[in-house]
Amino acid sequence: MSRISDTSGKICGVPIPPARAGRPRDCEIDTAILETTRRHLAAHGVSGLSIAAIADEAGSTRQALYRRWPDKLSLAVAAVADLAETTPPVVTGEPLRDLIAELTHFRECIVDASSLALAGVMLQEDVDPEFRRVYRERLVKPRRSRVVACLERGIALGLLPGDADVAIASTFVTGSWYAMAVAGTKPPKDWADRTAHLVWRACGGKG
Amino acid sequence: MSRISDTSGKICGVPIPPARAGRPRDCEIDTAILETTRRHLAAHGVSGLSIAAIADEAGSTRQALYRRWPDKLSLAVAAVADLAETTPPVVTGEPLRDLIAELTHFRECIVDASSLALAGVMLQEDVDPEFRRVYRERLVKPRRSRVVACLERGIALGLLPGDADVAIASTFVTGSWYAMAVAGTKPPKDWADRTAHLVWRACGGKG
DNA sequence: CCTTTCCGATACAACTATGTATTGAAACAA
DNA sequence: TTGTTTCAATACATAGTTGTATCGGAAAGG
Numbered sequence: 001m002s003r004i005s006d007t008s009g010k011i012c013g014v015p016i017p018p019a020r021a022g023r024p025r026d027c028e029i030d031t032a033i034l035e036t037t038r039r040h041l042a043a044h045g046v047s048g049l050s051i052a053a054i055a056d057e058a059g060s061t062r063q064a065l066y067r068r069w070p071d072k073l074s075l076a077v078a079a080v081a082d083l084a085e086t087t088p089p090v091v092t093g094e095p096l097r098d099l100i101a102e103l104t105h106f107r108e109c110i111v112d113a114s115s116l117a118l119a120g121v122m123l124q125e126d127v128d129p130e131f132r133r134v135y136r137e138r139l140v141k142p143r144r145s146r147v148v149a150c151l152e153r154g155i156a157l158g159l160l161p162g163d164a165d166v167a168i169a170s171t172f173v174t175g176s177w178y179a180m181a182v183a184g185t186k187p188p189k190d191w192a193d194r195t196a197h198l199v200w201r202a203c204g205g206k207g
Numbered sequence: 208m209s210r211i212s213d214t215s216g217k218i219c220g221v222p223i224p225p226a227r228a229g230r231p232r233d234c235e236i237d238t239a240i241l242e243t244t245r246r247h248l249a250a251h252g253v254s255g256l257s258i259a260a261i262a263d264e265a266g267s268t269r270q271a272l273y274r275r276w277p278d279k280l281s282l283a284v285a286a287v288a289d290l291a292e293t294t295p296p297v298v299t300g301e302p303l304r305d306l307i308a309e310l311t312h313f314r315e316c317i318v319d320a321s322s323l324a325l326a327g328v329m330l331q332e333d334v335d336p337e338f339r340r341v342y343r344e345r346l347v348k349p350r351r352s353r354v355v356a357c358l359e360r361g362i363a364l365g366l367l368p369g370d371a372d373v374a375i376a377s378t379f380v381t382g383s384w385y386a387m388a389v390a391g392t393k394p395p396k397d398w399a400d401r402t403a404h405l406v407w408r409a410c411g412g413k414g
Numbered sequence: 415c416c417t418t419t420c421c422g423a424t425a426c427a428a429c430t431a432t433g434t435a436t437t438g439a440a441a442c443a444a
Numbered sequence: 445t446t447g448t449t450t451c452a453a454t455a456c457a458t459a460g461t462t463g464t465a466t467c468g469g470a471a472a473g474g
Contacts, residue, residue, distance in 0.1 A: 022449025023441040029451090043333040047255030052431065061452055066433075119389045120330025123323055126250040132391070140390045168383060168401045171392075172409075175382025176375060182326045182385070183347045184339070185378075194375045202379075202409035229419025230471040236421090259461065268422055273463075421470075432459080440451075 032058040033065055037079035042117035073128055080135050095154040096200050096207055102146055103192035116181055147173050151203055164203035172199050239265040240272055244286035249324035280335055287342050302361040303407050303414055309353055310399035323388055354380050358410055371410035379406050
C-alpha cells in the first residue's frame with residue numbers, strides 16, 4: 001500500500017481536495033506525528049509537549065510538522081480530534097447487558113489509547129477551551145449519551161423506576177475508573193460486570 | 208503575630224529544631240511559595256512548573272526557594288505534603304448521614320484547594336512515583352477509608368446486606384465528581400445528597 | 415562585637431525550545 | 445520539461461529555564 005495519495009478515496013482520513021501540483025504529502029508522517037503527540041500528551045501534559053521531541057520521535061523533522069500545524073496547540077487539538085471513535089458496542093435491547101458491554105468497551109478504549117491520562121490533562125486549569133471542547137465532544141459525550149440511553153431504556157421497559165436518578169448514576173460508570181486510577185487501585189477483572197450491576201441497582205433495578 | 212520563629216511552638220508547622228545561629232527563616236515565604244506552587248500545579252501540571260515564575264509570584268526570589276528545596280520535584284512534593292488535611296466530619300453513627308457529610312466535605316475541599324486539577328496531574332504517566340505516593344497517602348487514602356467505613360458500618364448495623372460490593376461502590380463517591388469535571392457538567396447543588404443515596408442503594412440499602 | 419544565616423538583587427553559563435530560513439533532492443501535475 | 449510542493453538536514457536568532465554564585469544589608473545568637 002502506498003503511503004502517497006491515490007486519486008480516489010481519502011488521504012489521512014480526510015477527503016481529497018482537488019489535486020494540487022507538487023509532491024504529495026506523506027500521510028504516514030501525519031499519523032506518526034499525531035500518535036507520538038498523544039503519547040507525549042499522556043506522559044507530560046500540554047506544557048510538557050516538545051515539538052522537537054515529537055518530530056524526532058516520530059521519525060520526521062520539525063519542518064514537516066510546522067508545515068501541517070502552526071503551533072503546539074493546533075497539534076494537540078488535531079491529535080485528540082484524530083482519536084478515532086472506535087465502533088460502539090451493538091445495542092441488544094437488553095439494557096443491563098448493553099450497559100455491561102459499554103463498560104467493557106470503555107475499559108478497552110481507555111487502556112490502549114492512554115486516554116485516561118488525557119482525561120487528566122483536561123482537568124488542568126490552563127488547558128485551552130477549544131482543546132477541551134474537542135476532547136469532550138469526541139470522546140466524552142458519545143459514551144455518556146450511550147450510557148444514559150441504556151438506563152433510560154431500562155425505564156422505558158419498566159425495569160427501572162421512572163424517577164431513577166440517571167443524571168448522577170451515569171457519572172458512576174466512568175467515574176469509578178477515574179477514582180481507581182487516582183487512588184492507584186487496579187480495577188479487578190470483573191470491574192465492568194460489577195460496576196454495571198451496582199449502577200443498575202443504584203437506579204432501583206433488581207440486577 | 209510574628210513571621211519569625213519564637214522559641215516555643217512551631218515554625219511553619221514543623222517542630223522547632225535546636226535553635227541555630229543566624230537570621231531565622233521567614234516562614235511566610237514558605238507558605239507563599241507552597242501555595243503558589245499548588246496553584247501552578249493545578250494550572251500547568253508538573254512540566255509546566257517554572258521555579259522563576261513561582262518565586263516571583265510568591266513575592267520572593269529564586270534563591271530563597273533554592274535554599275529550601277533543591278529542585279522542582281522536591282518543591283512539588285512539599286507543596287502536596289503541605290496540603291493540610293482539613294478536619295473530617297464527625298461520625299454520628301448513622302452511616303447514611305455520615306456518608307452525606309463526607310461527600311459535602313469532599314465537595315468543599317475539592318473546590319477551594321484546586322485539588323481536582325491535582326488529581327488530573329496524578330494521571331499523567333511521567334509523574335514521579337514518590338510524588339504520586341505522597342498525594343495518595345495524604346489526600347486520597349484517608350477519605351477513601353472513611354467512605355468505606357461508612358458503608359461497612361451500614362453492614363454492621365444490618366442496614367446493608369453483608370455481600371454489598373463496597374470496594375466498587377466506594378469508588379463512585381469521588382468518581383462521580385471526577386466524571387462530571389471531565390465531562391464539563393456542573394455538579395448540582397444537591398450532588399452530595401443524591402450521590403450518597405445512590406451509592407447507598409447500589410449497596411442494597413433502602414435510602 | 416563577632417559570627418552565622420537569611421533576604422533581595424543581580425549576574426552568568428549551560429541548556430532547551432521556538433519559529434523561521436535555506437539547500438538539494440524527490441515526487442508529482444500540466 | 446517546467447513549475448510546484450514535499451522532505452530531510454542544517455543553521456540561526458530569540459527566548460525561557462536552570463542551577464550556581466556573588467554582594468550588601470538585615471536579623472538573629474553567643
